Amino acid sequence: MFMTKKPFFEANLFGETHAADFLPALPRRAGRKSAARAGKAAAKADNIAADEAADLVSVLVPVPQAEAYSYAVPAAFMPRETPAKTAAAAGNIGPAPLSLPAGTVVRVPLGRRLVAGVIADRAPQKPAAGRLRFVDKIFDCPPLSSELMQFIRFFADYTMTPIGMAARMVLAAPAALEPLPGLPALRWTGAMPAKLTEARRRVLALLPEQPIWTRSGLAHAAGVSAAVIDTLAEQGVFARAHLPPEPVVPAPEADYAAPVLTQKQAEAAEALRRAVRRQQFGVSLLEGVTGSGKTEVYFEAVAEALRQKRQVLVLLPEIALTRQVLARFEKRFGVPPAEWHSGLGPKKREMTWRQIAEGRVRIVAGARSALFLPFTELGLIIVDEEHDPAYKQEERIFYNARDMAVARGRSANIAVILSSATPAVETCVNVLQGRYRHVILPSRFGAGVLPHIGIVDMRQTPPEKGSFLSAPVKAAMAQTLQKNEQSLLFLNRRGYAPLTLCRICGHRFSCPDCTAWLVEHRRQGQLVCHYCGFHRPVPEACPECGTLDHLVPVGPGVERIAEEVKRLFPQARALVLSADTGRTIEHRRAELEAVVSGAVDIIIGTQLVAKGHHFPKMTFVGVVDADIGLNKGDLRAAERSFQLLSQVTGRAGRAIAQSRGLIQTWQPQHPVIKALAAGDGQAFIRREIEERALYSLPPFGQMAAIIVSAENREAAEHYARLLRRKAPESAAIMLLGPAEAPLARRQKRWRFRLLVQADSRSVHIQAFVRAALAAAGPVSAAVRVQVDIDPQSFL
Numbered sequence: 001m002f003m004t005k006k007p008f009f010e011a012n013l014f015g016e017t018h019a020a021d022f023l024p025a026l027p028r029r030a031g032r033k034s035a036a037r038a039g040k041a042a043a044k045a046d047n048i049a050a051d052e053a054a055d056l057v058s059v060l061v062p063v064p065q066a067e068a069y070s071y072a073v074p075a076a077f078m079p080r081e082t083p084a085k086t087a088a089a090a091g092n093i094g095p096a097p098l099s100l101p102a103g104t105v106v107r108v109p110l111g112r113r114l115v116a117g118v119i120a121d122r123a124p125q126k127p128a129a130g131r132l133r134f135v136d137k138i139f140d141c142p143p144l145s146s147e148l149m150q151f152i153r154f155f156a157d158y159t160m161t162p163i164g165m166a167a168r169m170v171l172a173a174p175a176a177l178e179p180l181p182g183l184p185a186l187r188w189t190g191a192m193p194a195k196l197t198e199a200r201r202r203v204l205a206l207l208p209e210q211p212i213w214t215r216s217g218l219a220h221a222a223g224v225s226a227a228v229i230d231t232l233a234e235q236g237v238f239a240r241a242h243l244p245p246e247p248v249v250p251a252p253e254a255d256y257a258a259p260v261l262t263q264k265q266a267e268a269a270e271a272l273r274r275a276v277r278r279q280q281f282g283v284s285l286l287e288g289v290t291g292s293g294k295t296e297v298y299f300e301a302v303a304e305a306l307r308q309k310r311q312v313l314v315l316l317p318e319i320a321l322t323r324q325v326l327a328r329f330e331k332r333f334g335v336p337p338a339e340w341h342s343g344l345g346p347k348k349r350e351m352t353w354r355q356i357a358e359g360r361v362r363i364v365a366g367a368r369s370a371l372f373l374p375f376t377e378l379g380l381i382i383v384d385e386e387h388d389p390a391y392k393q394e395e396r397i398f399y400n401a402r403d404m405a406v407a408r409g410r411s412a413n414i415a416v417i418l419s420s421a422t423p424a425v426e427t428c429v430n431v432l433q434g435r436y437r438h439v440i441l442p443s444r445f446g447a448g449v450l451p452h453i454g455i456v457d458m459r460q461t462p463p464e465k466g467s468f469l470s471a472p473v474k475a476a477m478a479q480t481l482q483k484n485e486q487s488l489l490f491l492n493r494r495g496y497a498p499l500t501l502c503r504i505c506g507h508r509f510s511c512p513d514c515t516a517w518l519v520e521h522r523r524q525g526q527l528v529c530h531y532c533g534f535h536r537p538v539p540e541a542c543p544e545c546g547t548l549d550h551l552v553p554v555g556p557g558v559e560r561i562a563e564e565v566k567r568l569f570p571q572a573r574a575l576v577l578s579a580d581t582g583r584t585i586e587h588r589r590a591e592l593e594a595v596v597s598g599a600v601d602i603i604i605g606t607q608l609v610a611k612g613h614h615f616p617k618m619t620f621v622g623v624v625d626a627d628i629g630l631n632k633g634d635l636r637a638a639e640r641s642f643q644l645l646s647q648v649t650g651r652a653g654r655a656i657a658q659s660r661g662l663i664q665t666w667q668p669q670h671p672v673i674k675a676l677a678a679g680d681g682q683a684f685i686r687r688e689i690e691e692r693a694l695y696s697l698p699p700f701g702q703m704a705a706i707i708v709s710a711e712n713r714e715a716a717e718h719y720a721r722l723l724r725r726k727a728p729e730s731a732a733i734m735l736l737g738p739a740e741a742p743l744a745r746r747q748k749r750w751r752f753r754l755l756v757q758a759d760s761r762s763v764h765i766q767a768f769v770r771a772a773l774a775a776a777g778p779v780s781a782a783v784r785v786q787v788d789i790d791p792q793s794f795l
């Protein structure tokens with residue numbers, strides 16, 4: 001029964017009318033340079049009068065237009081035999097429609113370029129007049145599955161992304177659209193050499209069994225020199241060939257090393273296996289405290305999908321950093337999963353994409369963009385740490401990968417598992433309203449016990465002047481060190497100090513291009529903007545008043561805490577873990593491994609350490625400043641703080657029973673702090689849900705943000721105001737703003753925000769935004785309009 005209702009974010013899009021298709025195109029974005037960057041490759045006399053074109057196709061091309069473009073198909077490209085055959089096989093009489101099937105990947109001329117595109121799943125519109133251009137080429141690539149085509153359309157409609165741009169996210173490895181060259185090899189032609197020597201005899205003896213070899217492989221196997229092979233090749237015994245490319249990962253084994261599960265784990269695993277076995281759409285929330293064995297349990301669902309010969313996608317919030325999780329896959333299935341994230345080299349990327357399309361890769365562990373991979377036999381999607389804000393992409397194309405994972409699961413009609421110790425409010429509401437199945441792991445596995453959480457009231461127990469750690473935290477660290485166990489100090493602020501000012505004239509260092517203070521990074525000797533990356537060396541004199549040596553850091557970042565730790569515990573091995581610039585993924589992975597192996601005593605970390613790591617020796621977690629996130633003032637501030645601080649304190653005591661967390665705060669009465677201290681997440685979330693319902697906030701209501709930006713402040717403000725004036729009147733929708741964004745300027749662009757708010761999910765908020773944009777008319781190239789459906793950031 002629980003699947004009769006749609007997940008909240010789908011409420012008005014699935015299977016219903018596509019208002020999108022009947023409305024004008026999105027305003028054009030700035031930057032059409034790429035089109036002008038002229039590829040001369042496009043052929044010349046390559047068009048045909050529209051009324052003469054017999055075979056038309058609709059192609060999704062990467063342009064910011066709302067719909068696909070029509071092209072003519074050269075006769076030579078038409079699949080002549082296949083449709084007839086299938087029709088005959090199906091017992092149908094009469095001609096099958098003669099066209100390229102939806103999902104076929106083609107190359108088409110676009111302006112003066114040639115671009116990759118996908119044959120759309122909608123019939124082309126025959127233009128009344130004008131000339132049509134021809135499809136240039138059909139790539140030798142498995143067509144995108146109808147499930148993926150459906151997902152692309154849904155994604156485009158929901159996130160208001162031009163559909164061609166959504167399709168382009170699928171074609172993320174252009175070189176992989178053609179078969180990748182394998183290893184150069186030699187194939188036995190069946191011919192025999194003129195003369196048989198002993199060496200040649202040894203070579204020939206191997207060939208009937210295996211006719212294709214690499215040159216060196218064959219020489220080695222026959223125990224002859226490569227020159228022998230070369231001579232045989234000259235005599236026509238071999239022709240050139242290719243061995244298929246190596247698999248990026250060997251095939252996983254479902255039952256390679258299954259663990260012995262506890263009773264509760266076994267029940268949870270069986271519930272998830274059943275969901276996979278159903279082979280239809282359904283979402284399960286796997287909820288269990290940190291260290292309860294969620295990963296172990298969802299592996300059983302993965303195994304089930306493998307047994308059914310289906311592919312599996314596992315989304316992780318920080319894939320680049322989770323070496324540990326990958327190693328656990330390997331232990332369980334004999335081989336690691338294929339990885340998909342921005343850190344992959346181009347070669348690896350192409351091979352992975354291609355082999356996923358060919359069905360050779362069975363398990364993919366990836367970041368958000370893995371949602372767009374061309375699986376052909378997808379059977380299960382898992383979203384690990386589903387509450388994690390990292391799933392929300394907020395650049396170029398705005399989307400929530402957790403929600404879109406559910407959407408892809410729905411298109412593919414398969415099981416989706418969301419896993420978390422602290423599920424998002426949206427997910428909890430889906431469970432409460434019966435849309436998602438709830439699978440629970442109530443306690444930690446083995447010796448692990450949740451840490452005891454204490455509160456340090458900073459009003460009562462302030463740290464000494466010039467330091468940031470209170471007496472109770474320092475005492476706990478000393479104790480932990482004595483027991484030879486690990487401490488973690490958590491502060492969600494990179495660098496040394498978030499603000500630098502001149503003590504004489506009060507000058508504050510800020511970014512020239514953004515509304516932001518420059519953050520001192522002492523290790524690099526730089527002042528850095530965390531929004532655009534602008535940086536400058538820390539000067540000796542104030543640029544305003546010229547006074548030497550009077551610049552002071554204000555407030556702490558992790559580097560500054562590390563300095564205090566060094567002072568307090570000079571003998572301890574301390575390590576700062578944060579997503580600092582200039583660090584490679586490999587470097588970070590090595591650092592995390594050092595923590596796991598116990599080569600570090602004290603870790604000072606940002607949210608980077610909160611994500612899913614298993615640090616067996618960690619028994620104390622100190623939160624340096626719990627108030628940072630609490631006062632952010634957006635609708636999810638409390639929820640986010642609660643999730644982050646639960647995750648962070650949950651790093652302690654995963655393998656050792658006696659552990660604790662201490663939270664430094666100036667607001668011990670805040671509901672988040674009280675919930676953490678009481679260990680009562682349930683009550684906290686229930687209260688959050690009630691509040692959201694009361695004020696019709698998401699997921700009960702809907703929101704969309706419109707961000708208008710331009711280098712010229714007036715231009716941005718003007719268009720934002722125009723939008724407001726032209727927006728349709730609607731009783732169901734409230735339009736707030738425009739207001740200057742809190743981050744008023746970013747990368748030289750002035751930003752204005754409008755907020756669209758609907759009281760219920762039955763309103764088609766996208767249609768409203770489209771109508772407003774259409775009414776406001778085209779935007780000048782200098783102005784950029786971004787639409788963020790279900791916004792999470794209000795900066």
Ligand code: ADP
Binds near residue numbers: 288294
């Ligand atoms: P979660 O994902 O809920 O944080 P994990 O799956 O990481 O929990 O489990 C925590 C630790 O306990 C891991 O080291 C894991 O290998 C171990 N563990 C959990 N369940 C079992 C089990 N049934 N047998 C052996 N080890 C287990």
Ligand code: ZN
Binds near residue numbers: 511512531
């Ligand atoms: Zn900046």
